[in-house]
Amino acid sequence: GQNIDQPTEMTATEGAIVQINCTYQTSGFNGLFWYQQHAGEAPTFLSYNVLDGLEEKGRFSSFLSRSKGYSYLLLKELQMKDSASYLCAVRDGRDDKIIFGKGTRLHILP
Amino acid sequence: DAEITQSPRHKITETGRQVTLACHQTWNHNNMFWYRQDLGHGLRLIHYSYGVQDTNKGEVSDGYSVSRSNTEDLPLTLESAASSQTSVYFCASSGGARESGVPEDTQYFGPGTRLTVL
Numbered sequence: 001g002q003n004i005d006q007p008t009e010m011t012a013t014e015g016a017i018v019q020i021n022c023t024y025q026t027s028g029f030n031g032l033f034w035y036q037q038h039a040g041e042a043p044t045f046l047s048y049n050v051l052d053g054l055e056e057k058g059r060f061s062s063f064l065s066r067s068k069g070y071s072y073l074l075l076k077e078l079q080m081k082d083s084a085s086y087l088c089a090v091r092d093g094r095d096d097k098i099i100f101g102k103g104t105r106l107h108i109l110p
Numbered sequence: 111d112a113e114i115t116q117s118p119r120h121k122i123t124e125t126g127r128q129v130t131l132a133c134h135q136t137w138n139h140n141n142m143f144w145y146r147q148d149l150g151h152g153l154r155l156i157h158y159s160y161g162v163q164d165t166n167k168g169e170v171s172d173g174y175s176v177s178r179s180n181t182e183d184l185p186l187t188l189e190s191a192a193s194s195q196t197s198v199y200f201c202a203s204s205g206g207a208r209e210s211g212v213p214e215d216t217q218y219f220g221p222g223t224r225l226t227v228l
Contacts, residue, residue, distance in 0.1 A: 031213060041221070041222075042200060042219035042220060042222055043200070043219050044219070045212065045218070087152070087153070091215070096215070097155075098215070100145075100152050101152060102150070102152035
């Protein structure tokens with residue numbers, strides 16, 4: 001079967017660091033995406049991992065371990081504008097379809 | 111500037127009516143997708159297309175249809191709207207990275223249509 005798990009909600013403080021985890025079980029694996037979605041807006045692409053390790057892009061980093069079926073998104077120096085939902089999406093290696101998790105709603109406190 | 115648009119942005123209709131939601135992209139992407147997003151379910155794939163005259167069913171296709179007569183447009187039709195189809199609908203396209211290091215099949219989303227069926 002295909003399953004992607006993320007925490008439903010998280011809360012963090014402005015200026016801090018937060019890690020959003022994603023675990024997945026798919027028939028195959030051919031890449032993992034992270035998207036950001038502000039309330040009432042469209043999802044926007046953040047990062048992509050296909051090999052094990054860390055991809056850094058400014059304040060955001062994404063990590064992948066294929067053997068563990070695990071990824072995380074790390075947000076540093078949190079800003080109020082980072083309050084959003086973060087969607088993990090996996091490309092199934094069997095048919096290349098992209099499957100989205102339900103998303104993690106991140107609340108930033110001042 | 112190339113983009114993906116959806117219309118209308120908001121729609122209220124009655125049960126049993128036929129409704130069509132428009133999606134138009136100017137990136138010349140071959141792949142287009144329709145999703146619905148509901149609390150507790152995340153994004154669920156309704157239909158998708160890999161090119162002109164190609165359409166495929168997603169995981170929640172019942173009660174919906176699409177047609178692809180050109181590269182730019184993938185309209186979504188609700189044949190007979192039901193209250194269970196009240197949702198936010200997102201169109202997306204892929205088939206050409208817009209920045210280096212980004213895979214070709216990264217999906218870019220339209221602004222969404224909020225549909226209410228009374």
